[in-house]
Amino acid sequence: MWLESEAGVGSTFYFTAILERAASKTASHSPELEGRKLLLVISNDFARNSISEYASQWNLNIVSSATGGDARKQLEQNAAFDFILIDISLSNEDCLDLVQDIQTDKKNSSAKIILLTTRRHKADPGMLRTLGIAGTLLKPIRLDRLYQALLVAHSGKPHALKKQPASDPALHRPLRVLVAEDNPINQRVATLQLGKLGHQVEIQDDGQGVLDADLDQFDIILMDCQMPIIDGLEATRQIRQRELANPSLDPIYIIAMTANNQEDDRAACLEAGMDDFISKPVQLAELVESMNRSLGIDNEGAPDTSDSLLLDESHLDQLRGNGQDDALREIIGMFLEQTHDQINQLNEAIEKKDIQITGSLAHQLKGSSANLGARRLSDTFSQLEKSAKNNDLSQAGVLLEVIRVTFDRTRIQFQTLLRN
Numbered sequence: 295m296w297l298e299s300e301a302g303v304g305s306t307f308y309f310t311a312i313l314e315r316a317a318s319k320t321a322s323h324s325p326e327l328e329g330r331k332l333l334l335v336i337s338n339d340f341a342r343n344s345i346s347e348y349a350s351q352w353n354l355n356i357v358s359s360a361t362g363g364d365a366r367k368q369l370e371q372n373a374a375f376d377f378i379l380i381d382i383s384l385s386n387e388d389c390l391d392l393v394q395d396i397q398t399d400k401k402n403s404s405a406k407i408i409l410l411t412t413r414r415h416k417a418d419p420g421m422l423r424t425l426g427i428a429g430t431l432l433k434p435i436r437l438d439r440l441y442q443a444l445l446v447a448h449s450g451k452p453h454a455l456k457k458q459p460a461s462d463p464a465l466h467r468p469l470r471v472l473v474a475e476d477n478p479i480n481q482r483v484a485t486l487q488l489g490k491l492g493h494q495v496e497i498q499d500d501g502q503g504v505l506d507a508d509l510d511q512f513d514i515i516l517m518d519c520q521m522p523i524i525d526g527l528e529a530t531r532q533i534r535q536r537e538l539a540n541p542s543l544d545p546i547y548i549i550a551m552t553a554n555n556q557e558d559d560r561a562a563c564l565e566a567g568m569d570d571f572i573s574k575p576v577q578l579a580e581l582v583e584s585m586n587r588s589l590g591i592d593n594e595g596a597p598d599t600s601d602s603l604l605l606d607e608s609h610l611d612q613l614r615g616n617g618q619d620d621a622l623r624e625i626i627g628m629f630l631e632q633t634h635d636q637i638n639q640l641n642e643a644i645e646k647k648d649i650q651i652t653g654s655l656a657h658q659l660k661g662s663s664a665n666l667g668a669r670r671l672s673d674t675f676s677q678l679e680k681s682a683k684n685n686d687l688s689q690a691g692v693l694l695e696v697i698r699v700t701f702d703r704t705r706i707q708f709q710t711l712l713r714n
Contacts, residue, residue: 326448328353330376335365335392336410337385341433345379348437352444362387366395374401377444379431381410390425397426406447410435411561432565439565442531445538446567467699468706469493469585472512474504474529475551476521480574484516487578489710491585492604492703501529509533509546514588517568519552519559526550527566534567547588551576604704605711606667626708629666633659633701640678640697644690652690653682668704671697 299305332354336342339360346356357372359365362384369375378396382389389409396402406428428447431439473484476499488495496512498504501524504515517526524532530548537543550563550571563571570587572580610622636659643651656679663672678693 327444329355330448331355331357331373332444333365333368333372333375333378333405334358335362335378335384335389336381337361337383338381341381341435345435345440348435348440349444352441361385362389362392365392369396369399369402375405377447378402378405378407379410380407381433383412393425393427406444408443408447411565430561430564432561439531442535442538442567443565446534449538468703469513469588470496470511471514471516472496472498472504472507472509473516474498474501474521474526475516475518476500477518480518484576486710487576487581489707490578490605491582492700492707493585494706501525504529505532512546514585515546515548517548517550518574519550519563527562530563530566530568549584549588604668604670604700604707606669607711608667610667610711623712626666626712629662630705630708633662637694637697637701641694644687644694647687649682649685649687652687653679656682663704671700671704674700 295307295309297305297307332349334342334345334349334356336345336358337360342358342360346358349356354377357368357375359368365380380389380392384392393407396405396407407426408428409430410433411430412433429443431443471488471493473481473488473495475481475484475497481497485495485497496507498507500521501517504517505524509515517530519526521529530550533546533548537545547570548568550568551574552559552563552571553574560571570584572584636655640652640655640659643655656675660672660675660679663669663675674693674697678690678697681687681690681693
């Protein structure tokens with residue numbers, strides 16, 4: 295290293311670095327992209343030409359535009375495009391106006407739209423899904439991430455969430471959550487919060503642990519962005535690459551946990567392939583909303599966080615303290631065992647269409663659940679009891695499934711409570 299300096303003018307530093315050629319991650323490109331039509335709508339000449347040169351390696355048919363007006367002409371004059379990359383910073387044009395025009399154009403309405411974003415622009419995942427945008431890329435564009443974004447858009451992975459009816463029993467079951475977090479205190483907090491919601495939790499200390507885990511055993515990953523060995527962003531990229539390489543894999547829902555609330559951090563999460571993000575320290579209400587989104591539940595119509603909780607612990611306060619902890623444990627154990635047996639009896643009564651026994655068992659279970667603060671479970675038993683009183687068991691099977699999964703979650707929360 296050396297330098298040349300002149301007073302009043304400045305200094306020039308020189309150095310020599312010997313670098314090895316990096317192996318290309320996309321050397322053997324997928325034939326799925328060959329022959330596909332790509333429209334680039336990017337104002338910056340250098341960026342547009344560079345991306346065009348990159349993408350030509352994958353045998354794509356590429357058309358370039360520098361303005362929204364020219365892009366509209368290309369959309370009209372050419373056959374339908376498969377992919378459209380639009381710079382969010384288009385000159386003299388709101389890129390979302392162009393997106394809406396594309397969505398209403400019969401010929402190109404099925405084109406996969408990817409937004410090129412900057413660190414200054416907010417990219418809300420809910421808004422992107424509403425607009426039908428397939429993904430985002432953070433500028434400056436890297437070749438491997440461009441390639442992955444095109445494959446993700448083409449394959450439809452990751453998630454295209456569908457709204458679920460509130461009566462669907464699957465919405466009430468315990469979720470299997472993998473928490474990737476290296477801070478022991480944060481691990482403990484996440485375990486308590488998820489246990490309070492009735493979900494099963496497993497902890498990994500770093501991204502490598504997540505990659506080594508059997509992800510088929512989980513519904514959701516809560517991924518800390520900053521971890522040792524492999525951070526959350528890189529772990530997510532590798533997970534998405536695996537899913538793309540194996541069409542039989544269903545993409546897992548990944549929620550980023552980040553202490554940095556800057557828009558560039560959120561954009562980086564989306565670009566890496568995460569589905570959603572929540573801020574640290576994690577607030578229970580925000581966690582509930584994010585997990586609702588993973589199930590396709592509209593949060594505007596969802597119950598308040600207080601109504602989402604399985605247990606009202608104020609009902610247990612009279613049994614706490616003053617040396618009565620053993621009594622509390624005994625009562626909870628009796629409740630879990632008795633309820634399990636009575637739910638099986640309830641199943642037999644419903645199969646036999648025995649309205650009297652169904653109503654009687656539902657009434658007993660409603661009361662015992664309410665006495666221990668299992669509010670949501672008690673409410674569901676109440677619905678079944680009301681159906682029996684009306685001599686109508688047409689929905690009893692569905693309610694029984696909701697009862698089973700709600701009881702599973704309630705048991706998890708009771709077990710969490712007893713451990714603490």
